[in-house]
Amino acid sequence: MLTMGKVLAQAGSSHYRYVTYHPNYGPSMRGGECECTVTLSNKENTSIASRNPSAAILMGAGAWMLHEPQVKPGGLLLVDSSIVAERTMRDDVTVHYIPATQMALELGLAMVSNLILLGAYLEATKALPLEAIEKALKDKYTGTKGERFLPIDLEAIKLGAKFITDSQTGGRHGT
Amino acid sequence: MADRRLLSGNEAIGWGAILGECKAFFGYPITPQSEILEFLATELPKVGGVFLQTEDEIAAVSMVYGSSMTGTRTMSATSSPGISLMQETVSLMAYLKVPSVIVDVCRFGPGSGMAQTSQTDYRQVTKGGGHGGYRCIVLAPSSSQECCDLVQLALWLADRYQMTVYVLTDATIGQSCELVDLKTRDFGALPDKDWVIRGLDARGGVRQGFHQHMWDYVGYHQDMNEKYREIAENEIKYEAYCADDAEVILVAYGYVSRMAKGAVDLVREEGLKVGLLRLITLWPFPTNTLRELGSRARRVLVVEHSSGLLVEDVECALQGKVPVHLLGIWGTHRRDSSGIIYPERIVEEIKQMESVA
Amino acid sequence: MGEGAVIKQQVVGKPKAVQLDFMPFKFCPGCHESLVWRALGEVIDELDIQGKAIACLDIGCSGVLMVGLAVDGLHCLHGRSTAVAAGVKRVLPQAICFNIGGDGSLCAIGAGHMVNVMMRSDPITTIFLNNSGYGMTGGQVAPTSLIGLRTTTTPEGRDVQSTGFPLHLSEIAATMLGTAYVSRVSVHTPANYQKARKAIKTAFQKQMDGVGYSLVEILCACPPNWGLSPLAANSFVEEKLIGEFPLGEFKNVDKIEYTVDPEINRVGRVKRG
Numbered sequence A: 001m002l003t004m005g006k007v008l009a010q011a012g013s014s015h016y017r018y019v020t021y022h023p024n025y026g027p028s029m030r031g032g033e034c035e036c037t038v039t040l041s042n043k044e045n046t047s048i049a050s051r052n053p054s055a056a057i058l059m060g061a062g063a064w065m066l067h068e069p070q071v072k073p074g075g076l077l078l079v080d081s082s083i084v085a086e087r088t089m090r091d092d093v094t095v096h097y098i099p100a101t102q103m104a105l106e107l108g109l110a111m112v113s114n115l116i117l118l119g120a121y122l123e124a125t126k127a128l129p130l131e132a133i134e135k136a137l138k139d140k141y142t143g144t145k146g147e148r149f150l151p152i153d154l155e156a157i158k159l160g161a162k163f164i165t166d167s168q169t170g171g172r173h174g175t
Numbered sequence B: 001m002a003d004r005r006l007l008s009g010n011e012a013i014g015w016g017a018i019l020g021e022c023k024a025f026f027g028y029p030i031t032p033q034s035e036i037l038e039f040l041a042t043e044l045p046k047v048g049g050v051f052l053q054t055e056d057e058i059a060a061v062s063m064v065y066g067s068s069m070t071g072t073r074t075m076s077a078t079s080s081p082g083i084s085l086m087q088e089t090v091s092l093m094a095y096l097k098v099p100s101v102i103v104d105v106c107r108f109g110p111g112s113g114m115a116q117t118s119q120t121d122y123r124q125v126t127k128g129g130g131h132g133g134y135r136c137i138v139l140a141p142s143s144s145q146e147c148c149d150l151v152q153l154a155l156w157l158a159d160r161y162q163m164t165v166y167v168l169t170d171a172t173i174g175q176s177c178e179l180v181d182l183k184t185r186d187f188g189a190l191p192d193k194d195w196v197i198r199g200l201d202a203r204g205g206v207r208q209g210f211h212q213h214m215w216d217y218v219g220y221h222q223d224m225n226e227k228y229r230e231i232a233e234n235e236i237k238y239e240a241y242c243a244d245d246a247e248v249i250l251v252a253y254g255y256v257s258r259m260a261k262g263a264v265d266l267v268r269e270e271g272l273k274v275g276l277l278r279l280i281t282l283w284p285f286p287t288n289t290l291r292e293l294g295s296r297a298r299r300v301l302v303v304e305h306s307s308g309l310l311v312e313d314v315e316c317a318l319q320g321k322v323p324v325h326l327l328g329i330w331g332t333h334r335r336d337s338s339g340i341i342y343p344e345r346i347v348e349e350i351k352q353m354e355s356v357a
Numbered sequence C: 001m002g003e004g005a006v007i008k009q010q011v012v013g014k015p016k017a018v019q020l021d022f023m024p025f026k027f028c029p030g031c032h033e034s035l036v037w038r039a040l041g042e043v044i045d046e047l048d049i050q051g052k053a054i055a056c057l058d059i060g061c062s063g064v065l066m067v068g069l070a071v072d073g074l075h076c077l078h079g080r081s082t083a084v085a086a087g088v089k090r091v092l093p094q095a096i097c098f099n100i101g102g103d104g105s106l107c108a109i110g111a112g113h114m115v116n117v118m119m120r121s122d123p124i125t126t127i128f129l130n131n132s133g134y135g136m137t138g139g140q141v142a143p144t145s146l147i148g149l150r151t152t153t154t155p156e157g158r159d160v161q162s163t164g165f166p167l168h169l170s171e172i173a174a175t176m177l178g179t180a181y182v183s184r185v186s187v188h189t190p191a192n193y194q195k196a197r198k199a200i201k202t203a204f205q206k207q208m209d210g211v212g213y214s215l216v217e218i219l220c221a222c223p224p225n226w227g228l229s230p231l232a233a234n235s236f237v238e239e240k241l242i243g244e245f246p247l248g249e250f251k252n253v254d255k256i257e258y259t260v261d262p263e264i265n266r267v268g269r270v271k272r273g
C-alpha cells in the first residue's frame, strides 16, 4: 500500500507542481494496517491530507469501514474485491470492485495486487499517463533486488488499466 | 534549474544538515527519527563530515557537546524519550553557551510512547527541557521544504546565539513526502568562534571550557535574559494566513498547522472569515502578533495534537481578552495512536464553536 | 629555609604542564591524586603534547586534576567525560584526548560509555582513579569498594547480598578487542610511582600511534573517607587494595588484528535514497 502511494507520488513529481505523500501506519512499522494519502495538484497543497479524498483504493476490511463513507461525493472507490466482501450503499460515488489479489495470483505474484489497483486508478482518473508510473517503477527498482519483478510489475499496471477499459465497454467484473 | 526532489521531512532534515554545512552528527536510532540517522550515515561522510551512531542519546549529546566545542557545526536528532535523556547535557551546553542543533521528531508520550505522530513535547522543548531555567530556540517546520530550510536556519541561529536550537517535528512531517527545492540558505555573517577549544597550539593560553560567568549564576542569568530579549526581538517567525480580516483565528504549528490551513481554505469557500496564525518559532513566541490578531477577532481556536500545551501560551498572550478554544487530541480521526487531525474535523469544530456562540 | 637563603641550583621543579594558579590546591592530606597530577604533567612534558592535549574532566575529586594541568580542557557532566573525549577525538583526530575520572564516574554512572569506547576502539586515553569509594560526595559505596568496607551508605560494611562484588574495569577492558593498552598501577611508593608514570606514557603513546583505546587504572588512597591517617591509608593500598585489584599490564598491543569476512559483508539490509 505504502509502496504504491510512494510510486504514485514519485511519478506525479514530474507532472504536478505540488505533490504530497502522507503515510500513516499502525503501531508497528512492519505489518499491520496502514494507509496513505497522495495529493497531486498544481495548486498549493495547503493541507497534508484530507479526511474526504476524491478517490480511495481500499484493500482491507478495516480500510473499507473507515474510508468508504468518507470519499467525496462524485468521487471514486477502487476496492480489492478478493479481500473486501462489502458493497457500497452510496449512489454518489463511482465504484469498481476489482478482484486484484485474485488477478495478481493469476499473474504469479500476489504482491502486485496494489499495482493492479494503481493501474485501474490511473485509467479511471487519467491523473497520470501509465508511462509515468512505469518510469517511476523502473527508477526505483533498476539495480536492486526488486529488478527481477519489474516485468510482472509493469504487466500488473496494464492489467489494472485494462480492467477499467473493459468494464467501461461492458467487459467482465463490471460495477 | 533548482534541484527539486520528492523528500520525506526526515530526508529533508538530512539535506538541510548537508546544505547548512553541519560537519558532525551523533545520534541513536528511534522511530520515527531513524531515517535522519540513516540518511546522514550515507551522506555526511561524502562531504567530509563525521557520523556516529552512539550507544545512547546521552552519549550522542555528550559528543555533540565535545565536537561543538572544537568549533565544528554539530547536530543530533532523536524522538521524545531521547530528548528527555539528552537534557542533562543540553542544560550544561546552555550554561557553557555551546551551539548545537537537536531535532525532535516527536512521538506520542508520555513514557516510551507510540511511534506515531503527536505534539506532546511542546512544553518540554519550549521551556528549555531540563533543569536550571534556560531557554532554547524552537523551530517547527510544517513541510519537507521547511524541514530543509529551518535546519539550516537552526544551525545558523545556534552559532549566532551560542545556544541549543531544537527543530520540533512530528511523525507526519517526518514521513510525508513533498517536493523540495534543495537550496543553500544564507542568513548573514556570524561572529567568530573565539571560544573554541582545540589545544594550546591552536591559540596559546589555556582554555578549559569555562566562561566569564563560571560559578557566577546571578551574572549568568542576567546576561542570558538580555540575550533572550534580543532573540525575542529579532528572531520570531510565523505565517499569518488569511488573518487580516479574520473573525476566528486558528493557532497551530507543525503538521496540524497544515491541516488548519486546509480548514481555512474549506471554510473560506463558504464565506466564513477564518484565518490562521502558523507558528514557525515556538520560542520565541509571537506574543505581540497574536495579541494584535486576537484583538480584532471574536475567538481563537488552538488546534494541537496533544492535551493542551500550546494553548497555555496562547491564553497567556491573549490575557483573557478573547475566548480561547482548544481542539486537542480528541480531534483525531482514529482512537488508536495512528489517528490524525484532519482539516474537515477542524471545520466541524469551527462551525460548532460558532453556532454555540 | 632561613631568611636570606639563596637558591643556587634548582634540582627539582614542577612540570611545565602543571599549573598552580588556576585554582587553589584542593586535595586532602595523603590523597594520591596529587601524585597522579604530577605524573600526568611529567608525561605531557616528556611527550611534548601540551599543545595538542585536550583533557575532559569528569565530576568528582579527579575533576580537580584538569584545572591543575596547563592544557586545554572540557568541563563534563558526571560519567560523560568518556563520551565527550570520544566526540572531540572524532572531529579533531590530531588532538591528544584524554579523560580523567574516578570509580563513580567510570564504573557506575558512566560505565556504559566506557564499554562502548572500548568496543569502538576510540583512540582516546582514560585515566581511571580507583580509590574504592566516592570521594567528593563524602565516602559512599562505589562499584569498586572492597567487600566489607564501611562506607556512609554501607554502614555495616559492603555486603555482597545487597551491593555485590568489586568491579574490575581493567580486567574487563583487557578482554575487549578494541583496547590497545590496559594497565593497573599505583602510586603508593616511589617505585610504583615510576611505573605509573611509564604506564601513562605508554597509554598516550598508543593514542599517538593510532593503535586504539588505552586505559590506565591507578589505585589511590582516600584517607578521610577510609577513616585512616595518610600513612595508614598508604599501607591499606599495599595490603588490601592491591589484594583485590592486582597491579600489572593487562594488555599491550601495537596493532589490533581483525578480519572482515567477505561473505558477511555481502549480507544485510541497505536503504537506497
Ligand code: SF4
Binding pocket: C026, C027, C028, C030, C031, C032, C033, C061, C131, C135, C136, C221, C222, C223, C224, C225
Ligand atoms: S576525598 Fe579522597 S579522593 Fe577526594 S581529595 Fe580527599 S583524599 Fe583525595
